[in-house]
Amino acid sequence: MEKQQLVVIGGGPGGYAAAFLAADLGMSVTLIEKEENPGGVCLYRGCIPSKALLHVAKLLRETEHAENWGIHFGKPKIELDKLRDWKNSVVQKMTGGLGQLSKARKINYVQGHAKFVDAHTVTVEKSDGGEETISFENAILATGSRPATIPNLDLDSPRLMDSTAALDLENIPKTLLVVGGGYIGLELGSVYAALGTKVTVVEMLPALLPGADKDLVAVLSREIKSIMHKVYTKTKVTGMTEKKNGIEVALEGESVDKEKQTFEKVLVSIGRKPNSQNLGLEKTKVVVNQRGFVEVDVQRRTAESNIFAIGDITGDPMLAHKASHEGRVAVEVIAGHKVGFEPNAIPAVIFTDPELAWCGLTEEEAKSQGIDYEVAKFPWGASGRATTLDRSDGMTKLILEPETTRVLGVGIVGPGAGELIAEGVLAVEMAALASDVKLAIHAHPTLSETVMEAAEVFFGQSTHVYRPKKN
Amino acid sequence: MIQEFRLPDLGENIEGGDVVQIHVGKGDKVEEEQILLEVETDKATIEVPSPFQGIVKDVHINAGQQAQVGQLILTIDSEGSSDARPAEKEESPKEKPAPEKSEPAQVESATKENKPGEAPSTAQPASPAKPSAPAAPVSDRPKMIAPASPTVRRFAREIGVDIHAVPGTGPGGRISSEDVKRYSRDLNSRRTQSSGAGVTIGQFAPPMPDFSKWGDVEKESMSNIRKSTAASMAQAWNTIPHVTQHDKADITELEKLRKSFASRAEEQGAKLTVTAILIKIAAAALKRFPNFNTSIDVGNNEIIFKKFYHIGVAVDTERGLLVPVVRNADRKNMIELAAEVGELAQKARNKKLSLEEMQGGTFTITNLGGIGGTSFTPIVNWPEVAILGVSRTQNEPTIVDDKLESRMMLPLSLSYDHRIIDGADAARFLRWICTALEQPFMIALEG
The missing domain is CATH 2.40.50.100 (RNA polymerase II/Efflux pump adaptor protein, barrel-sandwich hybrid domain)
Structure with missing residues (x-):
């Protein structure tokens, strides 16, 4: 085969976005991926299947909630096989579609595992047997990440799950321990809780969702605590033993009522690790740091000038949309454009119920970096739309630059926050001022009004929030 | 107090x-x-x-x-x-x-620190997104992110302007594309000003007579490129005692080689031109004659020897003369050089050159051969100390081994700064280039 202008290693949302754009720009592209179709963790074992299940969880919660309004559905009957089939069909549909798109773009799709031989050649151990050597002008590394495991507690038991196994939905366990109170643990924990499992969550740090602003997390935590059996913060797992009817887990923490507890299943969701090994990177000048992330510059170029890296393998935040954007930047750089990866806002969304989302500067970051800021909050209790949903627990807040009133960050908690944050991203990226947000008419009655009203709150002029004037 | x-x-x-x-x-x-x-x-x-x-x-x-x-x-x-x-x-x-x-006070520091000849971009405060700091985590944002839309930020990056240094004129200091352009123009004019050490175009000019007394005239304001060219030419002419050395190289054999290898270069997307070959030879000559790769720092009574060989190539564009620079010409082969020159010339014509791509040259080549002429006296591209002018190759009757033959002769004109380069050195330098053209093997041998 002739020398490829671009070889993309890894077909996740970063890799396939890069490959597709490169093909659209007229490059000869090879995409190397282990699965039959592009998609990566996001489509096969992450964002997409979990959202299908969270949709179900939300529906189940709402049927319960409906009792407050005099609507009674009774106890739901759950056909697990059908639910799993539906979730799988969603994945199938999406990944199959990507396979079609890849073919339509005449991308050379090679199923297998790639390793560098030198800075211009990879060999692929193909999934259907055999080996292929491909030479290239440029390469993009997009091999992503995998669930991290707890050292010393790595039990070889089918009861011990990572996020991938949890999404397989083998059964609905009576009890489940979620180790790690980050977004993956809370999302999957919510799914199992809605399906009827008694879920216990353990987090080492003092609060759930480390990294997110405390006031937003507080709103979510209240809901999480009401649907979960127990939530232990500042608590460590110190041991795990396989027993006949479950895994006996030793917990260590102030609020732990029983040190040894047995769970039918345990989900470990303590973070993700980059897939930077076994790629032959030592045959190139690519630098991998101590944490296993590939070092890149602002153009996503590694220390080897024709090899780029994008997505989870380059570091936090490990998010699909960050990876796709980086992928497109890298391809544009390869195409000769002088561009860089320079977002001011990368949205983060936790798809629990309520959802929690933020973008740009958080209060935590502002404090730790000594940045002056002002906050304007609009409580959803004052929102008509939220009240019609019987969900007045949400909150929308703007983080503003004091002098200019420029929007530096936006945080939202409440149903639909993941959709609402898009306006925040645009505001931060466009360097909108509080007055820009205030003066843009938002449809009534919608939750999006809360963004506008938060800006009004900042000026002490919110229609639906009265704040006595300071003297 | x-x-x-x-x-x-x-x-x-x-x-x-x-x-x-x-x-x-x-x-x-x-x-x-x-x-x-x-x-x-x-x-x-x-x-x-x-x-x-x-x-x-x-x-x-x-x-x-x-x-x-x-x-x-x-x-x-x-x-x-x-x-x-x-x-x-x-x-x-x-x-x-x-x-x-x-x-x-970034603007101010840019003014103060922008020494002659220094790339203006280096006088700007360090950009927080410097490529030299690899793997900066995304959360490692600068204290104050520039208030500009993604499109404007991208535009600034493309033209080589640090967005954080641009003063915004919009509400809340928001930076528009216009602000970026204005800042870039300011940088350029400051550069011309300071590198001109006080020499600006027209400074010594006596008042213009009233031409309309003798017929119709039309006035047109000078473009930025024209202004900048005028200023730097005046500056060079005023500072440098110019001498031009002429010579001719017999490129009959080289032309045969060039033609036979042209297709090979073409396969790799490069057009193997005389200019590309001259860049290679010039880089080798500069290494051999280090005096030609210097700048004179009159203020400090010092000669600055440069350990890099960046060759500027004059490109004639619709808007005027532009001189993109081929970096590290000594480390690239002719095909790479040819490809790069082609690309830079294209960019120059398409207005895609960044400031950076026009800075840092150590020697310049200007080829008018495509148009014609037998010789000319190019002006040294200050603060460089020499420039090589190329005129049109002519078939000339030449005596070879007592026989009259038609040979292809390439006229070369080397202008140099007589303050640092003596006439004999210039003659040797240019002769070396001619010999290298006549016997390309020399590049492999000595270059």
Whole structure:
């Protein structure tokens, strides 16, 4: 085969976005991926299947909630096989579609595992047997990440799950321990809780969702605590033993009522690790740091000038949309454009119920970096739309630059926050001022009004929030 | 202690400007380095920082007034600052004055530090997104992200401007594409100004006669490229004692080689031109004759020897003369050089060249052979010390081994700075180039 202008290693949302754009720009592209179709963790074992299940969880919660309004559905009957089939069909549909798109773009799709031989050649151990050597002008590394495991507690038991196994939905366990109170643990924990499992969550740090602003997390935590059996913060797992009817887990923490507890299943969701090994990177000048992330510059170029890296393998935040954007930047750089990866806002969304989302500067970051800021909050209790949903627990807040009133960050908690944050991203990226947000008419009655009203709150002029004037 | 704050020196040839904004008022506490006021000069808006901390006792000027360097602006009590109220807070946040958090006086430092010949971009504050710091985590954002839309940020990056250094004119200091263009123009003109060491076009020009007495005229303002070319040519002509050495190289054999290898280069997307070959040879010659790869620092009585070989190539564009620079020409093979020259020339014609791509040259080649001519005297591209002019190859009757033969002769004209280069050296340098053209093997042998 002739020398490829671009070889993309890894077909996740970063890799396939890069490959597709490169093909659209007229490059000869090879995409190397282990699965039959592009998609990566996001489509096969992450964002997409979990959202299908969270949709179900939300529906189940709402049927319960409906009792407050005099609507009674009774106890739901759950056909697990059908639910799993539906979730799988969603994945199938999406990944199959990507396979079609890849073919339509005449991308050379090679199923297998790639390793560098030198800075211009990879060999692929193909999934259907055999080996292929491909030479290239440029390469993009997009091999992503995998669930991290707890050292010393790595039990070889089918009861011990990572996020991938949890999404397989083998059964609905009576009890489940979620180790790690980050977004993956809370999302999957919510799914199992809605399906009827008694879920216990353990987090080492003092609060759930480390990294997110405390006031937003507080709103979510209240809901999480009401649907979960127990939530232990500042608590460590110190041991795990396989027993006949479950895994006996030793917990260590102030609020732990029983040190040894047995769970039918345990989900470990303590973070993700980059897939930077076994790629032959030592045959190139690519630098991998101590944490296993590939070092890149602002153009996503590694220390080897024709090899780029994008997505989870380059570091936090490990998010699909960050990876796709980086992928497109890298391809544009390869195409000769002088561009860089320079977002001011990368949205983060936790798809629990309520959802929690933020973008740009958080209060935590502002404090730790000594940045002056002002906050304007609009409580959803004052929102008509939220009240019609019987969900007045949400909150929308703007983080503003004091002098200019420029929007530096936006945080939202409440149903639909993941959709609402898009306006925040645009505001931060466009360097909108509080007055820009205030003066843009938002449809009534919608939750999006809360963004506008938060800006009004900042000026002490919110229609639906009265704040006595300071003297 | 009461201290007087007078308008400091704002940079070369700046006598003063209009006060656009004063960021402090009577009674305000100011910190060292806090921006006190903005002064607009004919080149740029300059933020003036405070040299000391204390309490503002009096403000002696209003926004909108003119201020001269040395004029009294504020009196500041540098004692008792601890019990003073801070310069802001209290009022509603939107109407606050804007001290402390303003970007540091970047424009000013750019003016001061922009030494002749130095790339203006290096005088800018370090960009927080420097590629030299690999794997900076995304959360490692600069303290104050530039208030510009993604499109504008991308545009700035493409033309080689640090977005964080651009003063925004929109609400809240938002930076528009126009602001970026204006800043880039300012940088350019500052560069021409400072590299011109006071020489600007027309400075020595006596007043123009009234041409309309003798017939119709039309006036057109000079484009930026024209202005900048005019200034740098005048500067070079005024500083450098020019001498031009002419020679001819027999390229009959080289032409055969060039033609036979042309297709090979083409396969790799490069057009193997005489210019590309000359870049390779010039880089080798510069290595051999280090005097030709220098600059003269008159101020310090020093000769600066450059250990890099970046060759500028004059490109004729619709808008005028541009000189993109091929970096590290000594480390590239002819096909790579040919490809790069082609690309740079294309960019020059498509207005895609960045400032950076036109800076840092150590020697220049200007080829007029495509148009014609037998010889010319190019002007050295200051602060370089030599330039090679190329005219049109002619078939000439030549005596070879006592026989009259038609040979292809390439006329070369080397202009040089006679302050550092002696005539004999120039003759040797140019002869070496001619020999290398006549016997290309020499590059492999000695280059």
